[in-house]
Amino acid sequence: MSTKINYYFSKLDRFPIQDFFEGLSETYEILEKAKIYLRDNIATPNVKENHGEIRGSAPNLHGNYYIGEGTAIYNDVTIIGPVYIGKNCELMPGAIVRPNTILADGCSIGHGSEVKHCVMFGGSKVASLAFAGDSILGASARIGSGVITANRKFNQTNATLKFDGNRIDLGDSFFGCILGDSSRLGANSVTQPGTHIGPYTWIFPLTSVRGFIPAGKRVYNEQKIVMEDNDIVELKP
Known part of the structure; x- marks a missing residue:
């Protein structure tokens, strides 16, 4: 079950791109499918459609894009296509949406955050000053402020996932x-x-x-907090 799509995502039928998941079974197939879909349906036909609402200065739009109705685009947003952005999304000031990204309806990218080659299901959110790269967010998933989804190993070999004693090559x-x-x-x-x-x-x-973390868990560090007396030092202005 470690890489099966239906273990992580249960709302495939609500995805705005019809039949997007047809023929897919593994999580690592989704990102490649996003590239192919955007190439064939957004980049190659030279689509440049913005049905959203610009709230503030004009966004920086590069390449090819589709932006759905009701999407709010705030000051200093940068969009680098090919990308697909669904209906009623929210791109906060300074957000960057990089190539090969698909945002389903109702997604939110926070102030100063960057998403690159991501697929985000409906209602998922990336809060402020975060980075989501080469990642998939399920329906109503949340990435908090300052989060980093590290997306490449130091040695630049393919990412892998260890599960049940086996190491699965994720293909990129x-x-x-x-x-x-x-x-x-x-x-x-x-x-x-x-x-x-x-x-x-x-x-x-x-x-x-890192690795595989099952459904329905809470994961946190156990820390020891130390409090000691401090010298009284008047700081310079």
Whole structure:
């Protein structure tokens, strides 16, 4: 079950692109499918459609894109195609949406955050000052402020996932995180390349995780807090 799509994502029928998941069974197939879909349906036909609402200065739009109705685009947003952005999304000031990204309806990208080659199911959110790269977010999943989904190993070899004593090759050296439906990454947490997190799991703030984390878990560090007397030092202005 460690890389099966239906373990992590239960709302495939609500995805705005019809038949997108047809023929797919493994999580690592989704990101490649996003590239192919956007190439064939957005880039090659030279689509440049913005049906959203610009709230503030004009966004920086590069390449090819489709932006659905009701989507709010705030100041200094940068969109680099090919990308597909669904209906009623929210791109906050300074957000960056990089190539090969698909946002389903009702997604949110926070202030100063960057998403690159991501597939986000409906209602998923990336809070402020975070990075989501080569990752998939399930329906209503949340990435907190300051989170990093590390998406490449130091040695630049393919990302892998260890499960039941076997190591699964995920097929690309760029691979971030699989975050199941309604799961959460707390503020300033980090996922190592290839991490798979089941649905309804909470990764608490300041926690670094890797590998396979099952559904319905709470993951956090146990820390010892130390409080000691301090010298009284008047600081210079």
